Amino acid sequence: MDFSLSEEQEMFRRSIRKFFDQHGQTSIARDVVKGNTTSLDKVTRGLVELGCTGMTVSEEFEGSGLGSLDLVPVFEELGRALLPGTLLETIGFAIPILEKYGTDEQKQKYLPEIAAGTKKMTLAWLEPKKGYNPDSVGVTASAEGESLVINGVKSLIPDGDVVDTYILLVRTMDGKDGAGLSLVLLDREDTGITVRHQKCFDETQRLAEVTFENVRVSKSQVLGAMNQGWDVLQEGLLHLNGALCSLMVGGMDRIVEMTAEYATIRVQFGQPIGRFQAIKHGIVDMKTDLETARSLSYYANWALETDVDDKKAAIYSARAFITEAYIRIASQSIQIHGGIGVTEELDCQLYLKRARYYENYLGSVQQYREKTALALNW
Amino acid sequence: MDFSFSKKEEKFRSTLRSWLEENLPEGWLEGKNVITKENAEYWDFLRSWQKTLYEGGYAAIAWPEKYGGRNATLMEEIIYQQEMVRANAPQLINYVGIHMVGPTLIQIGTEEQKEKYIEKILTGEEVWCQGYSEPNAGSDLTAIQTSAVKNGDHWVINGQKVWTSFGHVADKCFLLARTSSSTEKKHKGITVFLVDMHQEGVETRPIIQMDGEHDFNEVYLNDAIASDADIIGEVDEGWKVMIALLMHERTGIGGQLFTLEQQFKDLVKMTNEVEEDGKPLIKDPFVRQKMVDLYTRSRGSLLNYYRNLTTTLKRGYPGAEGSMDKLLVSELTKEVFSYAVSLQNHQGVLWKEDALVDTYWQDKFLHSFGMTIGGGTSEVQKNTIAERILGLPKDLGR
Ligand SMILES: Cc1cc2nc3c(=O)[nH]c(=O)nc-3n(C[C@H](O)[C@H](O)[C@H](O)COP(=O)(O)OP(=O)(O)OC[C@H]3O[C@@H](n4cnc5c(N)ncnc54)[C@H](O)[C@@H]3O)c2cc1C
Numbered sequence: 089m090d091f092s093l094s095e096e097q098e099m100f101r102r103s104i105r106k107f108f109d110q111h112g113q114t115s116i117a118r119d120v121v122k123g124n125t126t127s128l129d130k131v132t133r134g135l136v137e138l139g140c141t142g143m144t145v146s147e148e149f150e151g152s153g154l155g156s157l158d159l160v161p162v163f164e165e166l167g168r169a170l171l172p173g174t175l176l177e178t179i180g181f182a183i184p185i186l187e188k189y190g191t192d193e194q195k196q197k198y199l200p201e202i203a204a205g206t207k208k209m210t211l212a213w214l215e216p217k218k219g220y221n222p223d224s225v226g227v228t229a230s231a232e233g234e235s236l237v238i239n240g241v242k243s244l245i246p247d248g249d250v251v252d253t254y255i256l257l258v259r260t261m262d263g264k265d266g267a268g269l270s271l272v273l274l275d276r277e278d279t280g281i282t283v284r285h286q287k288c289f290d291e292t293q294r295l296a297e298v299t300f301e302n303v304r305v306s307k308s309q310v311l312g313a314m315n316q317g318w319d320v321l322q323e324g325l326l327h328l329n330g331a332l333c334s335l336m337v338g339g340m341d342r343i344v345e346m347t348a349e350y351a352t353i354r355v356q357f358g359q360p361i362g363r364f365q366a367i368k369h370g371i372v373d374m375k376t377d378l379e380t381a382r383s384l385s386y387y388a389n390w391a392l393e394t395d396v397d398d399k400k401a402a403i404y405s406a407r408a409f410i411t412e413a414y415i416r417i418a419s420q421s422i423q424i425h426g427g428i429g430v431t432e433e434l435d436c437q438l439y440l441k442r443a444r445y446y447e448n449y450l451g452s453v454q455q456y457r458e459k460t461a462l463a464l465n466w
Numbered sequence: 467m468d469f470s471f472s473k474k475e476e477k478f479r480s481t482l483r484s485w486l487e488e489n490l491p492e493g494w495l496e497g498k499n500v501i502t503k504e505n506a507e508y509w510d511f512l513r514s515w516q517k518t519l520y521e522g523g524y525a526a527i528a529w530p531e532k533y534g535g536r537n538a539t540l541m542e543e544i545i546y547q548q549e550m551v552r553a554n555a556p557q558l559i560n561y562v563g564i565h566m567v568g569p570t571l572i573q574i575g576t577e578e579q580k581e582k583y584i585e586k587i588l589t590g591e592e593v594w595c596q597g598y599s600e601p602n603a604g605s606d607l608t609a610i611q612t613s614a615v616k617n618g619d620h621w622v623i624n625g626q627k628v629w630t631s632f633g634h635v636a637d638k639c640f641l642l643a644r645t646s647s648s649t650e651k652k653h654k655g656i657t658v659f660l661v662d663m664h665q666e667g668v669e670t671r672p673i674i675q676m677d678g679e680h681d682f683n684e685v686y687l688n689d690a691i692a693s694d695a696d697i698i699g700e701v702d703e704g705w706k707v708m709i710a711l712l713m714h715e716r717t718g719i720g721g722q723l724f725t726l727e728q729q730f731k732d733l734v735k736m737t738n739e740v741e742e743d744g745k746p747l748i749k750d751p752f753v754r755q756k757m758v759d760l761y762t763r764s765r766g767s768l769l770n771y772y773r774n775l776t777t778t779l780k781r782g783y784p785g786a787e788g789s790m791d792k793l794l795v796s797e798l799t800k801e802v803f804s805y806a807v808s809l810q811n812h813q814g815v816l817w818k819e820d821a822l823v824d825t826y827w828q829d830k831f832l833h834s835f836g837m838t839i840g841g842g843t844s845e846v847q848k849n850t851i852a853e854r855i856l857g858l859p860k861d862l863g864r
Contacts, residue, residue: 089468089469089470089471089541089772089775089776089779090467090776090779091467091469091769091772091773091775091776092467092773092776092777092780093467094467344856348856348857348858351858352857352858352859359859359862360858362852362859363858363860363861363862365845365849365861368848368849368852369845369848369852371852371856371858372848372851372852372856375790375851375855375856376793376794376851379770379773379790380766380767380769380770380794381766383766383769383770383772383773384762384765384766384769386467386769387765387769390467390469402765405758405761405765406762408759409762409763409766457754457755457758457759458751458754458755458758460758460761460762461748461754461757461758464734464758464761466734466737466738466748466757
């Protein structure tokens with residue numbers, strides 16, 4: 089019995105922590121808010137050099153062939169720094185489904201470049217005023233010889249205006265409950281794409297609405313079997329949610345740390361506020377949320393790596409719990425900081441906004457609970 | 467990361483499992499709990515179960531072999547807890563003796579004390595209770611007022627204890643008394659006595675809990691007698707003995723977590739079997755949401771426990787993380803039973819033989835309130851977590 093990350097994994101965490109410390113942690117995200125991406129670009133390159141982007145790419149395609157658990161410390165540290173960008177979508181989603189469903193040609197085209205940091209991927213699923221129900225996918229891809237012709241609008245695409253490739257969920261055939269949907273690898277240089285930047289209250293995130301007008305793409309760009317994209321997406325979401333859990337835990341860890349620190353130095357009524365039990369017990373509630381989240385996240389990623397029976401229940405339930413817990417503790421940290429908590433100056437607000445950003449990302453808490461219930465055969 | 471057990475550990479598990487199958491009381495494994503608490507013979511039944519454990523070498527596995535234990539590793543103790551929960555084995559009547567007093571005596575008792583008590587703790591011949599709490603001293607045990615005064619060659623003890631679990635069936639009490647009060651440090655001046663419950667100066671009165679059961683008692687000490695030989699550790703240094711004792715109680719919380727896991731499975735079964743308006747409860751979307759939430763947090767607390775266990779195994783001794791495990795398992799158990807009753811709609815108020823499903827749910831709901839109070843209240847656990855894990859300042863007055 090050993091329920092902990094390995095010594096190597098912890099060592100790798102320390103090196104990433106050190107790297108982010110050198111680059112000012114959340115100041116990278118703050119620069120992005122101000123419109124300056126110099127430090128983000130530099131740090132992203134640094135992470136590639138540290139091997140983060142290639143970790144889970146197989147050796148055959150110039151990666152290191154590591155597993156989901158090795159990503160845990162990486163994503164926790166990214167979450168702590170609130171690093172903008174699409175490493176979540178690229179490493180957490182694109183790599184595992186390319187590895188599992190990609191054709192040799194697709195793997196050759198994308199994986200080595202992802203590992204080298206020269207290809208950034210994102211997921212384009214949602215459409216304006218629609219939810220995550222498969223029946224509401226309205227972007228179509230109709231077959232014309234060896235091509236697909238894509239029409240429609242996708243919304244809220246992370247880094248939609250800067251990524252290299254969209255993994256696009258489209259309808260290729262009529263159907264219900266996910267039948268007739270396909271995932272298409274669409275490179276952004278293809279013509280007929282109009283991008284509109286969308287303002288997000290988590291200003292560290294970049295979102296875009298993208299209109300596709302008769303965009304032509306080869307059928308060989310379909311990822312997984314044609315019309316079976318919904319299943320491929322579900323498999324990818326398991327990985328993405330595993331990674332997302334780690335990202336959120338990383339943020340939560342920092343919040344608890346900074347709140348406990350503040351409670352020991354802020355003095356009112358002649359004593360540190362951390363001596364008042366309303367404050368003290370509030371921070372303990374945050375801490376128990378954090379530790380429960382971390383345990384669930386570790387287990388979820390272990391389940392992913394070892395492919396055990398309760399894998400789906402573990403991942404879905406972790407995702408649901410952690411999403412809510414992140415919002416809860418980010419909110420609580422603001423209250424404990426008092427007036428300074430509501431200012432722009434403090435990082436509390438950045439974490440709160442990010443927590444809220446993830447709340448309904450790729451599915452709501454309710455949906456993930458229902459998926460858990462189904463996975464448990466209830 | 468590795469959740470597997472070693473070959474040796476698996477061997478231990480399978481041997482214990484077959485032993486249990488052979489030795490549990492007749493009909494037990496089929497779920498026919500042959501005897502209930504209302505039955506006057508209940509306590510004799512528990513004593514004889516402990517005797518059976520003793521004969522099989524399973525009464526106190528963590529003790530050194532020399533004293534009748536098996537020198538069990540922490541992992542074996544965990545497995546032991548899991549298997550006892552799995553078989554729904556009868557309660558251990560001498561929990562205090564086996565998990566607290568015995569190991570403490572082995573560690574710091576005199577040869578004479580070991581000779582006198584150890585064997586009888588194992589066999590269940592002498593059942594122990596813990597005499598800490600008093601009317602004016604609960605969370606703050608430094609406030610105890612029960613006094614022990616030296617008179618010639620013996621000590622005379624006067625005062626009152628309360629909430630003494632097993633007090634009415636116990637033969638011996640591990641009792642805290644004040645032997646001096648002049649010092650500024652309030653935890654000084656307390657002494658631990660090993661007191662005989664069957665003497666004229668000790669009177670036990672039952673306290674009935676809200677579930678109608680009688681688990682704990684008031685214990686009155688009127689010129690009760692103890693000798694020097696009945697003191698464990700040094701006079702006035704009882705606090706150190708209490709700390710030593712705490713370190714021995716290693717896996718009780720694990721047992722509670724495994725029990726909660728089982729109870730939650732029972733709840734899932736209940737929501738599948740019980741119907742409202744012709745539909746199983748578990749098919750209701752609101753019920754599903756809430757059940758997944760409880761499932762997730764129960765899993766989370768068990769996984770936390772495994773993570774903390776890993777830390778303990780690596781470090782060699784348990785730390786303050788145990789307070790978090792205790793806090794979570796007790797609060798969650800309360801929530802699970804509260805929901806179980808709530809799920810039964812207004813019929814949830816039906817009790818005993820009229821209960822909608824089984825009075826187990828109503829009884830356990832009422833019983834669960836003690837869990838966040840006994841063994842240190844949730845608020846006190848939070849203080850510990852805040853101060854020892856998060857480094858927040860200590861409460862005023864302590
Ligand atoms: C089922 C059960 C079995 C028990 N068995 C035994 C036994 O065998 N032997 C024995 O000696 N005792 C036993 N006890 C007693 C138990 O240890 C005490 O009840 C417990 O320590 C709390 O003490 P109290 O009841 O005096 O409550 P108090 O200490 O008076 O607490 C009352 C309230 O004040 C809060 N409070 C107290 N101090 C603080 C603080 N510093 N910060 C914040 N809040 C605080 C508490 O959390 C609680 O909510 C048992 C109790 C129960 C419920």
